[in-house]
Amino acid sequence: MGIKVNPDAGILCGGCSVDSGDRGPDGMEYCAQTMTASQFVPARWPMDDLTYFVDPSGQSVMPAAEVLKAFETALQAYSDRFVLSFTRVMNPRDANIAIRFGRIDGPSGVLAQSHVADGTRRQKQQTYDLERWVDSDRPGRGQIDLGRVIEHEWGHVMGLLHFTPPVGGLMDPSYSLDVPTLTDKDIAAMVKLGYVLRERQRPIPPANPGQGAGAELLFNTETKVIYAPEPWTLKRR
Numbered sequence: 001m002g003i004k005v006n007p008d009a010g011i012l013c014g015g016c017s018v019d020s021g022d023r024g025p026d027g028m029e030y031c032a033q034t035m036t037a038s039q040f041v042p043a044r045w046p047m048d049d050l051t052y053f054v055d056p057s058g059q060s061v062m063p064a065a066e067v068l069k070a071f072e073t074a075l076q077a078y079s080d081r082f083v084l085s086f087t088r089v090m091n092p093r094d095a096n097i098a099i100r101f102g103r104i105d106g107p108s109g110v111l112a113q114s115h116v117a118d119g120t121r122r123q124k125q126q127t128y129d130l131e132r133w134v135d136s137d138r139p140g141r142g143q144i145d146l147g148r149v150i151e152h153e154w155g156h157v158m159g160l161l162h163f164t165p166p167v168g169g170l171m172d173p174s175y176s177l178d179v180p181t182l183t184d185k186d187i188a189a190m191v192k193l194g195y196v197l198r199e200r201q202r203p204i205p206p207a208n209p210g211q212g213a214g215a216e217l218l219f220n221t222e223t224k225v226i227y228a229p230e231p232w233t234l235k236r237r
């Protein structure tokens with residue numbers, strides 16, 4: 001399925017498909033998408049703070065709260081790494097990105113569709129098909145990991161297209177249980193689009209050396225590992 005041109009909101013990814021649940025994870029095709037809109041040039045959103053609306057009512061396999069949680073977790077993969085924030089709103093008219101669940105082609109086949117960022121503030125939309133969704137890194141047979149699909153679709157709505165040929169990234173055409181989240185390749189593609197990486201904060205010496213015991217230094221915002229350093233002592237020669 002090719003990318004469709006949507007005159008109102010850029011292009012639509014019609015991919016993200018599985019051939020058949022019977023073939024197992026290794027045989028799944030994530031997206032069968034090909035680039036056909038040659039004039040379309042994806043471009044990053046003009047702002048860093050985006051709003052989204054999710055209507056989980058179109059599906060019935062996951063409780064609404066779990067669906068919302070899956071979005072929150074998947075989007076955090078982006079906001080943890082990039083200077084971006086995503087706020088869920090209760091009114092679709094207030095949303096930069098409006099998300100719904102609804103039938104595309106039923107279980108298997110196409111999993112989801114997403115508009116691709118086009119450099120404007122115009123609302124983008126995503127539709128997630130009626131799959132056997134589950135929010136798990138180890139989905140059962142015939143189940144589809146919603147979090148992984150959200151992260152992939154979010155790449156599109158931020159302006160990423162598929163890697164063709166595949167590079168082992170989340171934005172590859174293949175749904176792979178080996179790639180649960182953004183890889184360095186996906187992150188590099190985001191940077192190329194103009195998104196700004198959050199700087200890893202360097203350890204800041206205590207303002208008053210010698211009295212720094214107990215100060216907490218944040219070394220790594222990506223994994224949220226907080227180190228409590230040894231008491232800081234300054235030796236004079």
Ligand SMILES: [Zn+2]
Pocket residue numbers: 013015016031033152153156162
């Ligand atoms: Zn896709």
